[in-house]
Amino acid sequence: MPVATRSRVTAAGGCGGDGAQAWGSASAAPALRHDARAPREGATIHNHHRLKEKLHALTLLHEQHKQQLAASEARGAAARQHRRSIRLLNAAEIVNDENAEGEEGGEVAMLHHNAFALVPETAVLRENMAPPQARAPSKDSHVVLFAPPAEPQEKENVVGRAGNIMSCPIKKAVFPALRVPRAPPSRKLSLGGTVGCKLKAAGEVGVGTAEVAENRILVFVRLRPMSKKEEEAGSTSCVKIVNKKEVYLTEYASENDYLRLKRVRGRHFCFDSAFPDSTTQAEVYSTSTADLVEGVLQGRNGTVFCYGATGAGKTYTMLGTMENPGIMVLAIKDLFSKVRQRSHDGNHSIQLSYLEIYNETVRDLLSPGRPLHLREDKQGIVAAGLTQYRAYSTDEVMKLLQRGNKNRTTEPTRVNETSSRSHAILQVVVEYRSMDGVNIVTRVGKLSLIDLAGSERAMATEQRTQRSIEGANINRSLLTLSSCINALVEGKKHIPYRNSKLTQLLKDSLGGSCNTVMVANISPSNLSYGETQNTLHWADRAKEIKTKAFTTANEEVLNVAYSETDQAKLLLELQKENSVLREQLAKLQQKLLTVQAQTLASNTSPKQFPVPSSHVSTPCSTQRKVKRSILAGNCLNTPDSKRLAADNTKVGELQRKVRTLEAEIEKMKKEHLLQLKQKDEFIRELINRKASNNHEETCDRRVVTRASLRKAQSNASAGELKSPSHRFTSPAPAAKKRTFWDIGGNSPSILAANGRKTRSHVATETPKKVSSMLLQPGFARQRAIH
Numbered sequence: 001m002p003v004a005t006r007s008r009v010t011a012a013g014g015c016g017g018d019g020a021q022a023w024g025s026a027s028a029a030p031a032l033r034h035d036a037r038a039p040r041e042g043a044t045i046h047n048h049h050r051l052k053e054k055l056h057a058l059t060l061l062h063e064q065h066k067q068q069l070a071a072s073e074a075r076g077a078a079a080r081q082h083r084r085s086i087r088l089l090n091a092a093e094i095v096n097d098e099n100a101e102g103e104e105g106g107e108v109a110m111l112h113h114n115a116f117a118l119v120p121e122t123a124v125l126r127e128n129m130a131p132p133q134a135r136a137p138s139k140d141s142h143v144v145l146f147a148p149p150a151e152p153q154e155k156e157n158v159v160g161r162a163g164n165i166m167s168c169p170i171k172k173a174v175f176p177a178l179r180v181p182r183a184p185p186s187r188k189l190s191l192g193g194t195v196g197c198k199l200k201a202a203g204e205v206g207v208g209t210a211e212v213a214e215n216r217i218l219v220f221v222r223l224r225p226m227s228k229k230e231e232e233a234g235s236t237s238c239v240k241i242v243n244k245k246e247v248y249l250t251e252y253a254s255e256n257d258y259l260r261l262k263r264v265r266g267r268h269f270c271f272d273s274a275f276p277d278s279t280t281q282a283e284v285y286s287t288s289t290a291d292l293v294e295g296v297l298q299g300r301n302g303t304v305f306c307y308g309a310t311g312a313g314k315t316y317t318m319l320g321t322m323e324n325p326g327i328m329v330l331a332i333k334d335l336f337s338k339v340r341q342r343s344h345d346g347n348h349s350i351q352l353s354y355l356e357i358y359n360e361t362v363r364d365l366l367s368p369g370r371p372l373h374l375r376e377d378k379q380g381i382v383a384a385g386l387t388q389y390r391a392y393s394t395d396e397v398m399k400l401l402q403r404g405n406k407n408r409t410t411e412p413t414r415v416n417e418t419s420s421r422s423h424a425i426l427q428v429v430v431e432y433r434s435m436d437g438v439n440i441v442t443r444v445g446k447l448s449l450i451d452l453a454g455s456e457r458a459m460a461t462e463q464r465t466q467r468s469i470e471g472a473n474i475n476r477s478l479l480t481l482s483s484c485i486n487a488l489v490e491g492k493k494h495i496p497y498r499n500s501k502l503t504q505l506l507k508d509s510l511g512g513s514c515n516t517v518m519v520a521n522i523s524p525s526n527l528s529y530g531e532t533q534n535t536l537h538w539a540d541r542a543k544e545i546k547t548k549a550f551t552t553a554n555e556e557v558l559n560v561a562y563s564e565t566d567q568a569k570l571l572l573e574l575q576k577e578n579s580v581l582r583e584q585l586a587k588l589q590q591k592l593l594t595v596q597a598q599t600l601a602s603n604t605s606p607k608q609f610p611v612p613s614s615h616v617s618t619p620c621s622t623q624r625k626v627k628r629s630i631l632a633g634n635c636l637n638t639p640d641s642k643r644l645a646a647d648n649t650k651v652g653e654l655q656r657k658v659r660t661l662e663a664e665i666e667k668m669k670k671e672h673l674l675q676l677k678q679k680d681e682f683i684r685e686l687i688n689r690k691a692s693n694n695h696e697e698t699c700d701r702r703v704v705t706r707a708s709l710r711k712a713q714s715n716a717s718a719g720e721l722k723s724p725s726h727r728f729t730s731p732a733p734a735a736k737k738r739t740f741w742d743i744g745g746n747s748p749s750i751l752a753a754n755g756r757k758t759r760s761h762v763a764t765e766t767p768k769k770v771s772s773m774l775l776q777p778g779f780a781r782q783r784a785i786h
């Protein structure tokens, strides 16, 4: 962070002097108290003298002690070994070193403890001198020797407020020279492994499920391995993960700095968890994020953000590589597997969006285009027009992530070849619906996974112009982040969220109802000491941020009586009625055809009779002529003519009947068409109502069609998250909601004109150089750490 840390440093060499004072005063205290009780008159000079004598005696005693030590060292120091082992035992008790450090770590710890163990003896007489054990570490081994920590009067990071334990409230315990920072109080709504016990299983959380608890941001620190570049530059390790919670930062004076030579400065920090460089991605995920994913499934919002200097390992932690996927990938996998396990008790839908904040503009990474605007609505701060994808499988999400990462702005810096110059936020919204008797239970949880841009100072990037602007903007947002953290810690009423886009989007995570985790990434190199110190300082501050007690799940219960189910039923009934009407219409049409066929047949039948040729042209002419002949009275009363007349009458009747039927069918047709039209309109209206309800309630902008309804119903009946095959192949066009921003915004020329580079640009420009998994089917940049 741009704000300099108030470094509370301790000088190892100085500890001797301080130790001597402390020791001397501690020993002399009873005498002083005794003297104070003595009568004042005539005793002052005498007391002073006695005191001087005592001090002298004590000094002598320690001289002897020192000589004894030297002698015992020469003789093999059997007795001292015994004493030391006792002290080590004591020290181990105090440190409460819970972790089972490896063989190597154990060795370092021993050296550490030995250094502390000998301090009282050596420190007394050698003011401002480092104890013999606190020599400079070898470059090859990267073993850090720890000097005794500072005395209490040197601490500035003491307990601030009740309950807020700062990083270094090191207490003098059994062994006076060793002070151990107390672990931060565990979050009451504990997410560290106990969430499963505290939170009810999915489906059991009812409305207003309450846990009266206070919440605070959990802070983890992750140390990355030393990079090849750093090794080549001859850097040494300045960070030590002492145990599962403690980090010790050491600053070595340069060889030319005679004033501070041998005065090794150090500082202890304590976090919810500290990950050494050997920690796997899975370990980081399970400790930091797994419980948040569980919470999201139960309707609680969760945020994880990685903070640290450029090249400290933020993107590695968040995205990882193909071989070692990071938090984002592991969280998505976990989410889908959990949803699958619970598919029997409801319907889950997963939607995601991916955006970046670059130079104070918000961009959609999945559908790049024009900048998005932030606005506040019921759900909090949202980016208007951001694409929300409905995802059905992990593979689909992976593809979306890869696509988004290619669009992310990157640039090489001095420290990191493919440095992310923007803050990236992946948001996953999980919606759960189930029927509970007559009620529909809806639960919505949002998981935000954030990879922040490097918090380096301008020097670290060694760039001018564009990089300087970027740096200024990155720093602006991170400065605002630090201001917000400060304001939240100090309990101020006004929190300056609006000062940057990043803090606006993080508003919920920092000060809202959200389970928030911060992963502070640090480099071990002493060349990055300043950045590491800053990162640890802000991580330490962030520990104190209290988020609102998040006791109730984002859950809603809808009465089925007048709800979606009712509408769905009505729709079904109407559809049924429609199909019945259609059937009726088809039958009538069939009937009409039959009648017409009969008519035709009857019309043609007179041909079979021996009719005078003049009468046999067409049925109509026949009829006319017959009529005429009858009217004229010139008709012969023959059997043939009688039959003809009867046939004609029959035909006439049939024709009338046909005409009546035709008219009737036409009428029915019209009526049915009208009815169908009305019903279609009604259905459309219902659908619109339903869609607007959905939009208001869940911001689900899908357009519901009868087909989708049927699909949803069948999915619900199957009781699992189904994945239509077309969604696997190309989810993007189908799921895309935002069309406005697409107009001309995605052109590479526009991006180039903006002076912004994305990973896809990097991929096209320098295909050989890029070993990044982000640019290939993978996730994060891959750079060898040797």
Ligand SMILES: Nc1ncnc2c1ncn2[C@@H]1O[C@H](COP(=O)(O)OP(=O)(O)OP(=O)(O)O)[C@@H](O)[C@H]1O
Binding pocket: 223, 224, 225, 227, 277, 308, 309, 310, 311, 312, 313, 314, 315, 316, 317, 413, 416, 418, 419, 420, 421, 452, 453, 454, 455, 521, 781, 782, 783, 784, 785
């Ligand atoms: N824990 C780790 N184990 C192995 N390699 C790591 C680890 N952390 C980081 N690295 C490597 O260090 C390099 C820099 O890491 P990364 O890109 O994640 O840094 P960053 O903090 O995101 O930097 P920037 O802010 O500039 O984007 C990468 O090559 C990455 O693979």
